[in-house]
Amino acid sequence: MxxxxxxxxxxxxxxxxxxxxxxxxxxxxxxxxxxxxxxxxxxxxxxxxxxxxxxxxxxxxxxxxxxxxxxxxxxxxxxxxxxxxxxxxxxxxxxxxxxxxxxxxxxxxxxxxxxxxxxxxxxxxxxxxxxxxxxxxxxxxxxxxxxxxxxxxxxxxxxxxxxxxxxxxxxxxTLPDRDFRAGYGEIVKYGLLGDAGFFTWLEENGPRLRQDRDALIHAVAHSVAMKAAIVARDETEQGDRALLNLGHTFGHALESATGYSDRLLHGEGVAIGCALAFDLSARLGLCPQEDPSRVGAHLGAMGMPARLSDVPGDLPDDAGLIALMGQDKKVVDGRLRLILARGIGQAFVASDIDPAAIAATLSQAR
The missing domain is CATH 3.40.50.1970 (Rossmann fold)
Known part of the structure; x- marks a missing residue:
């Protein structure tokens, strides 16, 4: 099919x-x-x-x-x-x-x-x-x-x-299990950013995607359809397309900190970044307090990293990671823009986030 x-x-x-x-x-x-x-x-x-x-x-x-x-x-x-x-x-x-x-x-x-x-x-x-x-x-x-x-x-x-x-x-x-799971980090992102029903489906079906081809085709096609709809509205990332970067500002900083090496694959960085985005959203009172736990539990059930402590080796301190986040393409007029959430499936672009709240979130995730 x-x-x-x-x-x-x-x-x-x-x-x-x-x-x-x-x-x-x-x-x-x-x-x-x-x-x-x-x-x-x-x-x-x-x-x-x-x-x-x-x-x-x-x-x-x-x-x-x-x-x-x-x-x-x-x-x-x-x-x-x-x-x-x-x-x-x-x-x-x-x-x-x-x-x-x-x-x-x-x-x-x-x-x-x-x-x-x-x-x-x-x-x-x-x-x-x-x-x-x-x-x-x-x-x-x-x-x-x-x-x-x-x-x-x-x-x-x-x-x-x-x-x-x-x-x-x-x-x-032919993919090693770790690479397959890293790719799943981008699939779960779609549910978290704009489709709570898809996230619920993933909670039930995610662990069997490797064995169930029909479920895998559905997960891939649904993810692609979500991305295609956003790209059609905003090809060059002036507005809605930025939502596709949920988890990526944190994740890219972690990839840079680990030298773009096998210590951390891109999808693993995205998974940790999504968890951090929900931790920060809850800390700021933007989303229900139970949402970060739900996100972390699902990533754990999939065998994926969800915390900074899951990254092998030493990482820069909180200030060092925030400095790496400042090189992200989503920085506008020197201000860091993050994708945060009002709930699962309700992501939005946020500017002027208090660096102290970001640092506290990073510290907690260690």
Whole structure:
């Protein structure tokens, strides 16, 4: 069963296709987009070993020639050096403006390949084939592309929408459990920010998503539909789209503090960030006191981190973490903007939060 979610952006609209067997069908899915039967694939070394042969075989069956560049796996690949390597390779492959670049991988490859496509010849089309749960429900949809800086995460980039997203549920079977759970951090975010009923469904069904394909397809499609609706209203994050950053200001600071390493995966940082956002909201009297406990209990039931003490190794002190939060893209006129909540499913953008309340929340979470 293939679920199709449209992303309505006028003449840049596209579809997100979700279901089993989509890599095996990729040639037929992509062929209508091509002006000539040729594509370039950007991937990483781990994903290439698992899924690149199936993709190139599918393209071959559709009469589409392909070449591929496999970059190192990991968050550190979202850098100037690897972006430059990717762009120079695409130029050497003589990829033209009417051609298609395929991003085969998780959020790192999707972000980097999308940014490379955005700046190559002032804009080349690209297709997302996300291979992680996190990428399927979040980073492959909406056109945010970019790389990291030593100053912070995703500070260099562009909005560049894909022409198609193919989310093959079958490839998630190859994910390690920790990576699957990290992707779940973005799924639970959608319930917390705007759909209390979905959060209740996740409380009941979340622990069996790995074993129940129909439930997994529903969770991915529902998350994508929520994101697509928000992106259609606010593509470049002037208003509603900022809600999608629930948990991310805290999470990005923690990722920076841990050196974008395996100490903390992005989805784990988001999960801790969501818990902190609800802790802070309750501390400020914005949401019911029982909501943070409910959020923490569900994250615990999913085997996910929810507190700073769940991060291995030392972290900066409260002032140090708040300073890292100050580098976030959501800072406006020097003021930190956080996504807080009036309850589960009721997130909103908040400015001018008392730093002392943030520090107290961080201290409690240690």
């Amino acid at each position: 293939i679920r199709t979610v449209p992303v309505a952006l006028g003449d840049r609209s596209y579809e997100v296709r979700i279901g089993p067997g989509l890599i095996a069908r990729a040639g037929d899915e992509i062929a209508p987009l091509l002006s000539r039967p040729r594509v370039a694939i950007l991937t990483d070394e781990r994903v290439a070993s698992l899924h690149l042969p199936a993709l190139t075989a599918a393209l071959d069956r559709a009469g589409i020639a392909s070449s591929a560049l496999a970059l190192p796996a990991g968050e550190a690949t979202k850098s100037w050096d690897h972006l430059g390597r990717a762009v120079e390779w695409l130029l050497a492959e003589r990829i033209e403006r009417r051609d298609i670049v395929i991003a085969l991988g998780g959020g790192v490859i999707g972000d980097l390949a999308g940014f490379a496509a955005a700046i190559l010849r002032r804009g080349v089309r690209f297709v997302q084939l996300p291979t992680t749960l996190l990428a399927q429900v979040d980073s492959s949809v909406g056109g945010k592309t970019g790389i990291n800086s030593p100053q912070g995460k995703n500070l260099i980039g562009a909005f560049h929408q894909p022409s198609l997203v193919l989310a093959d549920i079958d490839v998630l079977a």
